[in-house]
Amino acid sequence: xxxxxxxxxxxxxxxxxxxxxxxxxxxxxxxxxxxxxxxxxxxxxxxxxxxxxxxxxxxxxxxxxxxxxxxxxxxxxxxxxxxxxxxxxxxxxxxxxxxxxxxxxxxxxxxxxxxxxxxxxxxxxxxxxxxxxxxxxxxxxxxxxxxxxxxxxx
Amino acid sequence: xxxxxxxxxxxxxxxxxxxxxxxxxxxxxxxxxxxxxxxxxxxxxxxxxxxxxxxxxxxxxxxxxxxxxxxxxxxxxxxxxxxxxxxxxxxxxxxxxxxxxxxxxxxxxxxxxxxxxxxxxxxxxxxxxxxxxxxxxxxxxxxxxxxxxxxxxxxxxxxxxxxxxxxxxxxxxxxxxxxxxxxxxxxxxxxxxxxxxxxxxxxxxxxxxxxxxxxxxxxxxxxxxxxxxxxxxxxxxxxxxxxxxxxxxxxxxxxxxxxxxxxxxxxxxxxxxxxxxxxxxxxx
Numbered sequence: 503x504x505x506x507x508x509x510x511x512x513x514x515x516x517x518x519x520x521x522x523x524x525x526x527x528x529x530x531x532x533x534x535x536x537x538x539x540x541x542x543x544x545x546x547x548x549x550x551x552x553x554x555x556x557x558x559x560x561x562x563x564x565x566x567x568x569x570x571x572x573x574x575x576x577x578x579x580x581x582x583x584x585x586x587x588x589x590x591x592x593x594x595x596x597x598x599x600x601x602x603x604x605x606x607x608x609x610x611x612x613x614x615x616x617x618x619x620x621x622x623x624x625x626x627x628x629x630x631x632x633x634x635x636x637x638x639x640x641x642x643x644x645x646x647x648x649x650x651x652x653x654x655x656x
Numbered sequence: 657x658x659x660x661x662x663x664x665x666x667x668x669x670x671x672x673x674x675x676x677x678x679x680x681x682x683x684x685x686x687x688x689x690x691x692x693x694x695x696x697x698x699x700x701x702x703x704x705x706x707x708x709x710x711x712x713x714x715x716x717x718x719x720x721x722x723x724x725x726x727x728x729x730x731x732x733x734x735x736x737x738x739x740x741x742x743x744x745x746x747x748x749x750x751x752x753x754x755x756x757x758x759x760x761x762x763x764x765x766x767x768x769x770x771x772x773x774x775x776x777x778x779x780x781x782x783x784x785x786x787x788x789x790x791x792x793x794x795x796x797x798x799x800x801x802x803x804x805x806x807x808x809x810x811x812x813x814x815x816x817x818x819x820x821x822x823x824x825x826x827x828x829x830x831x832x833x834x835x836x837x838x839x840x841x842x843x844x845x846x847x848x849x850x851x852x853x854x855x856x857x858x859x860x861x862x863x864x865x866x867x868x869x870x871x872x873x874x875x876x877x878x879x880x881x882x883x884x885x886x887x888x889x890x891x892x893x894x895x896x897x898x899x900x901x902x903x904x905x906x907x908x909x910x911x912x913x914x915x916x917x918x919x920x921x922x923x924x925x926x927x928x929x930x931x932x933x934x935x936x937x938x939x940x
Contacts, residue, residue: 528830
């Protein structure tokens with residue numbers, strides 16, 4: 503059984519690829535038919551792990567997509583945001599990030615909360631504020647300067 | 657000095673026999689700023705029984721005007737005045753314990769498996785995912801990534817033949833490997849109230865302390881442009897753990913332990929200090 507799945511669908515005029523599971527040394531994409539799509543939406547919400555071998559495989563995957571094709575990252579989980587910040591070139595020139603998750607902490611309920619953000623909601627590298635159901639403000643649970651560093655590359 | 661300073665403490669066995677059991681005062685530079693890394697080789701001072709002199713230090717700093725990050729080599733100071741670095745002294749005392757063979761307590765053992773093949777790696781990963789309940793998603797994510805990287809590194813990099821030639825170091829990780837010696841590589845996961853411990857050990861003892869230091873320098877202290885993801889394995893481990901402990905007995909055993917603290921908040925992990933302990937004994 504494979505460690506990951508890539509499912510394809512159409513989203514308007516774009517091709518949508520939803521990647522789920524572990525992106526590791528076994529990640530392969532040779533059988534993917536991109537059909538000459540002008541725009542590819544990459545939904546990464548289901549990725550549970552990307553190790554160092556997976557990062558290398560991911561680079562090859564992105565390199566295989568024509569440079570004229572627009573790549574739109576959607577629902578990027580925190581573990582991939584981290585890779586975007588650490589690994590030079592993770593975001594290729596033809597890529598943009600439409601939405602990504604940011605970690606918050608609800609002190610009142612003592613639990614993690616992930617909020618889906620758009621890059622436009624982050625101004626001057628400050629995390630937008632949110633409240634819980636009781637009106638208590640959530641604490642942004644990362645270091646803003648580091649977590650939003652990838653936005654400089656967009 | 658900031659809590660964020662990383663200290664990589666190393667020792668050769670002969671340097672420590674005179675230090676075991678003795679009280680000591682750490683001598684250190686007060687002027688270090690945040691984001692500085694110190695790779696310190698200890699040497700017992702023959703003239704002052706209770707003091708260590710730092711004979712080999714590499715300082716790196718982000719501040720413009722201070723020592724250039726790219727310019728490394730040893731700086732040989734005479735000594736530096738100790739300051740109120742209680743947390744650092746505690747850490748050094750822990751290191752002395754570690755180097756003396758008193759292993760840092762790891763708590764209750766959760767899983768212990770010998771890895772004999774790539775298939776065993778997968779099975780180990782699956783059993784961890786199914787059996788361990790983590791206090792937070794970010795702790796689980798860190799743990800799984802470290803387990804994956806560390807155990808894979810051990811399985812592929814540690815085995816050598818009778819002539820010391822690596823067997824699988826150049827093998828692509830997508831290729832399966834099978835070990836002839838079924839008890840040579842072990843992964844043990846344990847926990848206490850404060851942290852998880854992932855310990856990968858092997859009976860080859862083929863990892864050199866200098867190799868570790870070079871990797872640490874290359875990937876953490878002065879990282880190169882990590883284009884294409886090359887060489888980021890150790891930095892991923894380091895970013896996600898709180899302590900990294902190397903116990904090397906050349907030609908006999910290598911033991912690498914990553915400690916992941918059970919912080920409720922992700923930010924607490926990001927702001928916590930990190931440490932790397934490295935000891936090497938014997939010859940290859």
